[in-house]
Amino acid sequence: MTYDRRCLLSAAYTDTKLWEEREKDHQNLSLMAALMDRIYDRNFPVSSLTISRFVDNISSREEVDQAEYYLYKFRHSPNCWYLRDWTVHSWVRQCLRYGARDKALHTLKNKVQYGMFPDDFTFNLLIDSFIKNEDFKGACSVVEEVMLQESFNLLTTQILSMYALSSYLATKPELSVSEQRTLGAALLICGLKQDNSTGLSAQLLGCALLGKVEMAAGIHAVFRGMPLMWTPGYLGRALAIMERVAATPGDSKLSKDAVDYLEGLLQDLSSALDSKSSSGEDELGGEEEGKKEEDEDDQAEREKLPLYASRFKELSGQLQSGGKVDPSPLQVLVSSLVQQGLASAEGPDMEQYQRKVGEWEAERQQLIRREKEMRERAEEERQARQAAKAAAQ
């Protein structure tokens, strides 16, 4: 399957020609750095035009690090709201050009400190470059950021992120609790946007992962910092998805490994609960203090576990009899989706990108014009003041 592993997005999509065609604004980086330092020393705000010029004129890897520092300083200045979209886009492009992909990932992960909020097209470029280099873990981190912004609006983003997530899960990694949480949330939110079997299987797997975290650490650990609902019962939601698929007469199926994962999970949890209750009789004193901190909701969840297990058995029986279980793994489903949908979805994306680049250019020219006017006006005032002083003497 090398043909689809090499590149998902077509060459036209990732082409830098349109971006390079913009009007260049050549400035000396060291001069601009000195200017910005002076402005920050005097406690004045730096304009968004200055920082965008700086990022546009990066020409080597070291300058990428310098630009990162100035992005940090800009974010912590009164003008942090005005960081432009095109600055973020050109920063990501420059990072990818000079091979600083991990730098881009670092700024994206600390988006609070750097103010890095890329738009959908930029996210697509970034995920694609990670997938091209088979760095599925990095691709999953980018998908996690997309999930936190809830920006799965474009079909291309959805397809790319599903591909990244399924490829990462196919490598069967050891997942820590936080990783399970982020993967589950990303699968759930991405799957909600798609109405086909891939989406439904992703939703099921996501709910299963989140249910596992919920059982282990409580509902608060699940939704803290994530755009997820706070009502407890994620395993119940997974079972509701299965029920819905079994009931609807359409073509949608659930992938087998998602159903198997849920089955294995329920068995693990029930056995763990049984062993805990059998060993709990020995150490009642120590456990009571721990139990007081547990929420009543979490305890109610645990009590529902045998109920979930029995309901799962009947639902999986219904799915099997209805022929709704797709034996192919999730990755194969996603690859078929890629082949069918990606090429057609790229077209409108690229048109929108062209339009956006045009708008950004217009805004940038307007900012440059405004800056020139203000400088001229300040010059005139200064000369008028000097003339007045000379006349007064």
Next chain:
Amino acid sequence: MVKKKRIRLIAEMARKIRAYRELKNRPRESEKYALDYDTMTRPHTRKTLPVLAWQDVRRESRLFSLLSGLRMFGVGHLFTRKSWLTEHPEAPSYWQVTKVKVDYTAENMDHGRAWGVLTYKGKQESEPKEMDKVMYHDWRLVPKHEEEQFKLYNPVPEPPIRYVSYPPLLRAMLLAQRQKDELGSAAEEPTLPLKRDVLLSKEYFRSQEKKRERQEGTAV
């Protein structure tokens, strides 16, 4: 008569300088609302938070902790408070953010002021107001895929206002007044509504102040 007051120019200048310095060095939101999570005290005032809030402070997050991780500081998103969720779970109450002024001196852009449109117990207000209790560890983001379901609300129709007759002496006084004013006794019996129409509320006084300011303009 009264001795003529001496005009102290230097004291006036000193007062202005002190006011300017206070304005320049005023404590930012990040300093005022910083919290030490181990001892649950605020370093700015050295006051401890109430004990019942400690669990919430550990588990939930402030509004700006959520806003700092969102595009455009979460303008347009809906935010609820956990205390509202526990108080009246059936009637949705949420803020929709319209404007954000973040405190840029904070390390994680964690503090600031925000404005938005409140919907309390299903009733949406018309004007954006400044959000209060922004620094409380109480806020939750409503995910976009749950927004529609969250906003669903069938308001229970309020029962009609009941009226009660006045106490007998007051009633007699009112009827006597009416007779004097020559309304005649054909008018209906005076009744007291059981729902209090709060005329002298905080909003009323604020609007009066604004009206007075508009009429007077600036102080001469």
